[in-house]
Amino acid sequence: MTRYVMVADLRRCIGCQTCTAACKQANATPPGVQWRRVLDMEVGEYPDVRRVFVPTGCQHCADPPCEWVCPTTATRRRADGIVQIVYDLCIGCSACAVACPYEARYKVEKREFAFGDEPTADEELRADDSLIGVATKCTFCADIVDAGVARGLAPGKDPEATPACVNLCISGALAFGDIDDPQSAVSELLRNNKHFRMHEGLGTNPGFYYLWDREPS
């Protein structure tokens, strides 16, 4: 079996938002929509306060609440663990948006542009009306992953089969791969480091891991 997951090393993330920009470039998301975003968190109480950058987005849960509540079956989990939305089925009811504990879903009602009322040349070229009025979210760049796998490439290892945010992360904080493959980079990272997942108590079994310390050798 294959289950694609993402690993974010909180020790390495510097909050530069390059992953956010890479995602927006790769997926042509409109203003205000950030499928990959980085939280700038303050943790602790004065005087012991720390600043932590936490990349987040769709956690591609193994037991996704967004899939249970979707009345149209538009949200579905693939065999490789990627949770996807069939835009032609979605009615934009937002039940998935309120079901997601990770605030990962977006819906835009009309085309919006980054600079004023007119689209840029790139926005005009990449406009996709099928994304208006429906739920959207991080896809783990499934089209890139699928195309890469079809060419025999390894997601997480070969850039042409790896999500854009991972490819462009300047500090190497993000990693992607198959957690069921013990030889994959993500499996090795999880073996060698202490890690947690966001809101684990909700039982969603997210596919997004956060590294925070090394395992004692």
Place this chain on the structure above:
Amino acid sequence: MIMTQRGSGAPWLQRSWDSRAACNFIGGGSGAGLLVAATAAKFAGWPYFPAGMLAIALICFGLSMVWLEIGRPFRAVNVFFHPQTSWMSREAILALPLLGFAGAAVIIDQNVVTLPAQISLPATPFALTSAVLALAFLCSQARILRASQGVPAWREPSLQTVIVVTGIVEGLGLLLVLGLFIVMPPAWIIPAAIVALVVRAAAWEHYRHRVTLTAPEPAVAALNRASVVIHLLGHLVAAALLIGSLMLPTSVVPAAVAGLSLFATGAWLKFVVVTRAAFTQGFSIPHVPVRGRVSTALPATYE
């Protein structure tokens, strides 16, 4: 230890469902409650037609508000595709026979259509079926909120009881209001309304207590603010009026005013829960990253 945080990632009021969604819970819930109450009153000889018509109108109003909220209204038929797990699908699927049976009961009760003499259709079985479906519809609405894992004030299990009981209370309240315009409702309606409002008050207090343990502070504050109105007008004043109407059985006005209060505070309760207490969970991390412990730590002699 889960460390709370400030800055980005703090809980915020979700905007995905707004007052239109609240109207679905208000219209659908009160309409379903009214169908149940009207069916019970029908057994006591109370006319089904006005209450049935109002209930159908309320349910249709609620569903149409949802239709106005969805991003792709012309694909609305897709809502029926996932009854295996989606309570929204189940609610929609239940709505069809619910409206059908209620409509049939109204038509037969009022003799809107003249049937051939050899066909004798009593309205009661249709009304009874619609009441059962209305209860299921009400429970589906409660489960829609329960399934919304991203909003702590909604996923709290005790909210289900509040939503169901509030629907029944609203239905009884509307029946009391209709009594002002038609004929006095059956005598048992007032004691039933008193019991129902006591149950709602208890369910609401239990829910508020549970939410305090899990929901973000702004959500709890919104519920606390609403609670003053709900308890004062919806429970204390309504109970006093209902008890008063027991003592003055010849006047329907106190009961009708109490009914209006029960309905209005029920609607307000649901409006607040859906639009004002709907703060997301936000983000928190159980550990902070450990940086520089070995390779970059300053020498002990460096002060």
